[in-house]
Amino acid sequence: MDTIPVTVLGPSGSGKTLYLASLFRRLAIQRPDTGFFVNVPGADKIRLNNIFRDVAAGAPDVWPDPSLQAETTEWTFTCSLRTEDDAVFSPFALSYLDYSGAFLQIADAWETEEGQAVWDRVRASRFLLLLLDGEKVLRQLDGEPGLTDELIAILNEIQQTDAAVHVVVTKWDLLQAAGHTLRSVLDGLLEHPDFEAFYLDRLNRKSVGTFRFIPVSALGQGYAALDPASRTMVKQVKPGTYPRPYNVEIPFMAVLVDLVRDELRASARRAETAGPLLEQHRQRLERMDGWDGKLSLLRSVLGARPARSPLLRAVQQDVLGAAESYGKSRIAERRQQVEQEIAQVRGQMLQARSADEALTRMAEVFDAVLAEFEAVHPGSLVLKEAS
Incomplete structure (x- = not known):
């Protein structure tokens, strides 16, 4: 205020x-x-x-x-x-x-x-x-x-x-x-x-x-x-x-x-920047969805060339599984962060809209x-x- x-x-x-x-x-x-x-x-x-x-x-x-x-x-x-x-x-x-x-x-x-x-x-x-x-x-x-x-x-x-x-x-x-x-x-x-x-x-x-x-x-x-x-x-x-x-x-x-x-x-100027910001966040989510699928595909490609010994094959599967799991967990964490940012921007937009309506009503009075x-x-x- x-x-x-x-x-x-x-x-x-x-x-x-x-x-x-x-x-x-x-x-x-x-x-x-x-x-x-x-x-x-x-x-x-x-x-x-x-x-x-x-x-x-x-x-x-x-x-x-x-x-x-x-x-x-x-x-x-x-x-x-x-x-x-x-x-x-x-x-x-x-x-x-x-x-x-x-x-x-x-x-x-x-x-x-x-x-x-x-x-x-x-x-x-x-x-x-x-x-x-x-x-x-x-x-x-x-x-x-x-x-x-x-x-x-x-x-x-x-x-x-x-x-x-x-x-x-x-x-x-x-x-x-x-x-x-x-x-x-x-x-x-x-x-x-x-x-x-x-x-x-x-x-x-x-x-x-x-x-x-x-x-x-x-x-x-x-x-x-x-x-x-x-x-x-x-x-x-x-x-x-x-x-x-x-x-x-x-x-x-x-x-x-x-x-x-x-x-x-000033609120109208802020609203002009909020729309493009939401679009940027949406594109980031789409890219994360793409990376999520690519990790599984990458594991399949690497796993299609098995190691020569049973021991190395077991190690290979453990390493690939751990790498895929780590990558997906990092993507999930980042996705949650981006979704929170989107929710925050939307909440600010709703709050701003409510405030703008109140201010507009005040200006009319x-x-x-x-x-x-x-x-x-x-x-x-x-x-x-x-x-």
Whole structure:
């Protein structure tokens, strides 16, 4: 199973940890509209669930504390689904690096060993999630350009990579309540010349990964609102209501859909070599059958010219018999080995076929979900990765 590094980028307050906790809650149980489930190591299940539970059920001012500068956490999400024969198939694991957003705004942190490790990870990642705090997005749309100012260092690093970039707008329920669509949010962000330059740079580059804008809400509609006086989020939980995370699985699926297509292409290439390999093994078995008969014929030919004395004739028959027996036993051993190799190749082909069917089914679900998402949020897919 491949583990794919995904780096979650975003300044302090953008909701990185709560997003990952919400992602776990949304995908921990397989649902008809997702078709797969995720697993995380035992202790991390408790940590992520506690983060989500505390925010969902806590007091109005209870939100995840911003990570300390020294804190960096890696969360591994294993993607699993059931094959037609009811076996659990786990083709990929996504390793999310979640670090303190505050350190991006502290110059000294860039010189630390941990700071350098984060940026090394950014440059090595095939997939980057850039989280934009929905509260700050709303303020920028109202004329306060502080969000883009915070993002300059991150955007500068991203432009040095060819990674797929999924820009995730968090706290979407706030923007939706204010009457915004994804198109109006994107148009508003593009009014800032620095963000526009970043956007156009991705579009004009060759050989870069997918570029998407994805609105998400970790708790769902109606769980929080913007307090007019303080202009900060406050929870407004009604008794008997449950959080319904919105779109949190879309960035996860957007990563997996590229991986699934890559794996299916690689599997097709492996299948092309499996057929000729089986034919080679079959020809080897035919040659062994031929040698088996030739040993008996060789003994008959050699035995047709008997030795002159009875003693030598007896020795001759013993030697020929031993030689034939040894030769046949060696052929039988080799035949058994080749038959085992054939069984192994066939087993791998059957397993690969089952895995391919599961992956194909997964890709079909993802394509349907993403197509529906893109229909609801036109313009979300800015740039598609080349096949």
